[in-house]
Amino acid sequence: MPPAPPGLRVCGLDYHYDRQRVLHQVAFQLRPGSLTALVGPNGAGKSTLLHLLQGQLQPSAGAVELDGAPVRRCRRRIALMPQKGEIDWRFPITVAEFAGLGRLAASRAGCCDVDGALQRVGLEAMKSKRLDQLSGGQQQRALLARTLVQPADVLLLDEPCAAIDPPSRNLLLGLMRQLSDGGFTLLVSSHDWGPALNAYDRVLVLNQALRADGTPQQVRQALDDVTMGNHCCG
Amino acid sequence: MSWWIAPLLLALLTGALCPVSGALLIVQGRVMQANLIAHAVLPGLALAVAFGLPPSVGGSLSGLLGALVAERLLVPGQNTTNHGAVMNTVLAGFMGLGVLLIPLLGIRVDLEATLFGDLLLVRSVDLLLAGGGLLLQGLFFTACYRPLVFLGVDPTGAAASGLPLRALKLALAGITAFVIVSSMAAVGVVLVIGLMCAPALFGLAGATSLRQAVLKASAAGMALGVGGFLLALLLNLPPGPLIGVLCVGLVMVRRG
Numbered sequence: 001m002p003p004a005p006p007g008l009r010v011c012g013l014d015y016h017y018d019r020q021r022v023l024h025q026v027a028f029q030l031r032p033g034s035l036t037a038l039v040g041p042n043g044a045g046k047s048t049l050l051h052l053l054q055g056q057l058q059p060s061a062g063a064v065e066l067d068g069a070p071v072r073r074c075r076r077r078i079a080l081m082p083q084k085g086e087i088d089w090r091f092p093i094t095v096a097e098f099a100g101l102g103r104l105a106a107s108r109a110g111c112c113d114v115d116g117a118l119q120r121v122g123l124e125a126m127k128s129k130r131l132d133q134l135s136g137g138q139q140q141r142a143l144l145a146r147t148l149v150q151p152a153d154v155l156l157l158d159e160p161c162a163a164i165d166p167p168s169r170n171l172l173l174g175l176m177r178q179l180s181d182g183g184f185t186l187l188v189s190s191h192d193w194g195p196a197l198n199a200y201d202r203v204l205v206l207n208q209a210l211r212a213d214g215t216p217q218q219v220r221q222a223l224d225d226v227t228m229g230n231h232c233c234g
Numbered sequence: 235m236s237w238w239i240a241p242l243l244l245a246l247l248t249g250a251l252c253p254v255s256g257a258l259l260i261v262q263g264r265v266m267q268a269n270l271i272a273h274a275v276l277p278g279l280a281l282a283v284a285f286g287l288p289p290s291v292g293g294s295l296s297g298l299l300g301a302l303v304a305e306r307l308l309v310p311g312q313n314t315t316n317h318g319a320v321m322n323t324v325l326a327g328f329m330g331l332g333v334l335l336i337p338l339l340g341i342r343v344d345l346e347a348t349l350f351g352d353l354l355l356v357r358s359v360d361l362l363l364a365g366g367g368l369l370l371q372g373l374f375f376t377a378c379y380r381p382l383v384f385l386g387v388d389p390t391g392a393a394a395s396g397l398p399l400r401a402l403k404l405a406l407a408g409i410t411a412f413v414i415v416s417s418m419a420a421v422g423v424v425l426v427i428g429l430m431c432a433p434a435l436f437g438l439a440g441a442t443s444l445r446q447a448v449l450k451a452s453a454a455g456m457a458l459g460v461g462g463f464l465l466a467l468l469l470n471l472p473p474g475p476l477i478g479v480l481c482v483g484l485v486m487v488r489r490g
Contacts, residue, residue, distance in 0.1 A: 051394075054394070056394045080394065082388065082390055082391055082394075086388060086389075086390045086391070087387060087388050087391075088261075088386060088387050088388070091261060091383075091386055091387040091444075092261070092438055092441040092442060092443055092444055092446070092447045093383060093387055093442070093443060093444070094442050094443065097383070097443060098387065101380070101383065101384050101387070101388070101391070104380055104381065104384050104395060104397070128442070130440075130442055131387075
């Protein structure tokens with residue numbers, strides 16, 4: 001039997017919640033070191049898909065594999081950066097302590113150095129500051145640092161560029177590119193349908209099912225004929 | 235031993251004890267649960283008195299049961315207003331049950347002292363309870379510090395990380411119940427909420443860690459306890475309500 005291709009493989013993924021279909025027959029593969037955007041309108045199932053890929057949710061049908069192994073056996077290799085709104089930014093905690101929580105998320109061995117993660121995202125000078133003293137973009141980078149502390153090679157980022165100014169967004173996109181160049185596999189959910197999409201190697205368009213898949217140019221071209229493109233613009 | 239030493243010690247112990255629970259509950263967004271537990275200790279207290287058991291045990295179990303009943307009745311995904319409505323209803327139900335049990339069981343419970351406390355009637359068992367509560371809470375806080383921080387700052391991430399959150403929340407509710415019962419002699423089950431929240435709010439302001447917030451809150455709580463006790467002596471008024479009033483003053487100072 002030939003060895004399983006490396007990377008994250010999603011086959012025929014279905015997910016139902018309260019008898020409602022959230023995802024239907026989603027299938028794709030992410031090669032190691034790639035930077036992929038996952039775009040779609042609100043309620044398209046982007047966050048649900050990320051939670052399924054990380055193994056937090058169980059699919060109704062289909063499978064998720066990492067390097068040929070079921071994802072539930074290698075959850076530690078996949079880190080999920082949650083949406084900014086899920087964090088209590090007024091909690092009394094410093095940036096360094098917050099990033100260090102990634103060790104708890106990954107549980108036990110193999111975790112990366114907190115200072116190294118903060119340096120990587122350019123927050124080492126802010127490590128003693130309280131979280132609520134950071135700007136929106138810096139908070140996203142603190143969240144990314146926490147994700148990087150986990151010993152993962154696949155990073156799932158849920159709307160990291162939401163509600164931040166364009167310079168901060170560009171900084172984050174640059175960081176993501178550095179990470180993918182360093183061998184990390186990144187899947188990034190986004191509402192952004194503008195020129196920022198060109199920063200990605202590949203774009204997946206999701207609206208319950210996968211509607212388009214290709215380079216940013218290919219996807220834009222393909223969606224010219226599909227009305228769903230209008231929804232994504234918001 | 236001078237008569238004032240025991241009440242002063244209890245004021246200090248209660249002042250140190252309550253804000254720790256308060257700070258933990260505030261950062262978890264569970265203050266309403268403390269209020270519920272405080273009122274839900276009454277039926278257990280009445281039953282314990284009736285059957286000759288330690289009131290602290292009955293009260294703690296009853297408070298914890300109240301929290302569990304409310305948790306069971308909450309509908310996931312509903313907004314916090316609905317959750318508050320459910321908790322307040324359970325609070326009233328348990329309180330009502332406690333008041334009903336007193337005549338039904340034919341027991342004598344000093345309701346005024348239970349609700350508002352009386353530092354001047356302190357017994358050595360009250361000091362032991364408060365000391366035990368402080369020790370238990372300190373152990374819990376030290377052992378579960380990082381999971382408690384994770385749960386407070388990112389509940390979704392904490393759940394995803396596989397931490398035993400259900401057990402952690404249950405332990406927090408149990409310890410809160412014990413803290414409330416331990417503080418009953420000093421400030422009663424109604425006023426204890428003030429001593430849990432006001433110093434905790436003061437401690438949380440500007441703190442760079444939960445540990446620092448809790449230490450600051452405990453110091454403020456001790457100052458309130460002692461201040462209330464001394465004022466009570468000076469003005470010849472009950473100390474429990476005075477501590478409650480001082481708590482409002484502290485929140486006003488914090489607000490600036």
